[in-house]
């Protein structure tokens with residue numbers, strides 16, 4: 120690929136509330152160390168009834184899209200938490216970001232892999248049309264249901280990336296990918312929770328990684344992180360594992376946000392950008408994406424000199440710092456309300472669920488159509 124194409128800007132959003140996993144461990148009668156040490160997770164982001172994949176995508180994209188609207192003519196919205204089997208979630212987001220009518224908007228699905236597939240397709244698109252930009256959004260609610268083995272590996276959040284020629288953050292290289300149909304995870308029609316065989320999913324993650332993993336040493340590799348210690352499980356199959364110090368930096372954000380499905384790999388990259396002790400300028404970072412069902416892809420990104428100017432770090436820190444801890448009772452009430460909301464054709468969001476810190480919120484569902492408000 121002659122033209123340098125990749126991530127020109129990247130940002131992140133997670134809802135304003137979390138559950139500390141010590142609280143979940145106590146309620147479920149499980150040793151806290153299983154969650155905090157065995158799975159490496161500290162907190163999980165909890166979605167409010169006034170938020171969904173569209174509002175999270177809007178919050179993540181809003182800052183980096185400003186001033187870029189006229190160049191963006193492709194939006195790829197990657198999610199496995201879709202609420203509509205026909206209309207793309209990105210169509211709801213399109214007017215609220217002030218995007219052009221001359222813009223293709225598509226929803227992309229393949230479990231947690233779709234954002235990587237969308238990124239690679241967007242890179243190819245911009246390589247052919249270097250004056251254009253693409254917006255890739257991943258937005259997901261990882262919700263397995265109460266008292267399930269997956270309950271501790273939940274979370275919610277979105278990543279937004281602008282893909283452009285001569286990118287400021289990182290040049291994206293083509294990857295090695297592998298697809299095989301495996302029954303480890305699926306979400307049945309009409310259900311807001313997936314059916315998951317957790318042990319098979321971990322085995323398949325590692326088996327597929329072995330098919331695409333590099334056989335040369337990398338100083339840095341970010342892994343899809345449904346829970347933090349999955350990165351260690353993947354790292355240990357590499358012929359040249361990455362250093363523990365790097366893995367630790369790559370796990371900090373995921374351990375306090377939880378699984379955000381499609382965005383988890385890119386949250387790991389942001390974690391490195393926010394916590395690396397050494398400069399990353401000119402460094403190549405390996406990226407392993409896994410989506411149950413299953414697809415795996417290994418690719419790498421080369422960090423550009425100006426990357427720090429193209430990432431809204433202060434906004435990301437503010438979103439994390441502004442979060443509040445939910446009590447266990449609030450967690451139960453919020454997630455019961457989430458399940459109720461997802462099944463309604465008509466629903467009005469109670470004002471008590473709308474925080475003044477939200478720049479976008481879901482107001483209501485009317486005959487199945489969602490109404491959003493931009494403050």
Ligand code: CAA
Nearest residue numbers: 150152153156157158231268269272317318320321345411
């Ligand atoms: N102190 C320290 N560690 C402890 C402990 C204690 N008191 N008690 C248990 N542990 C350790 C266990 O030894 C285990 O570590 P190892 O795997 O290294 O041995 C770890 O804690 C977890 O314990 P279990 O395996 O017993 O946990 P579990 O059976 O309850 O379930 C899970 C774990 C399978 C991840 C489950 O949470 C789940 O199904 N999650 C959803 C599926 C998932 O995340 N799969 C990951 C791969 S698929 C994917 O990546 C796509 C995606 O995003 C979903």
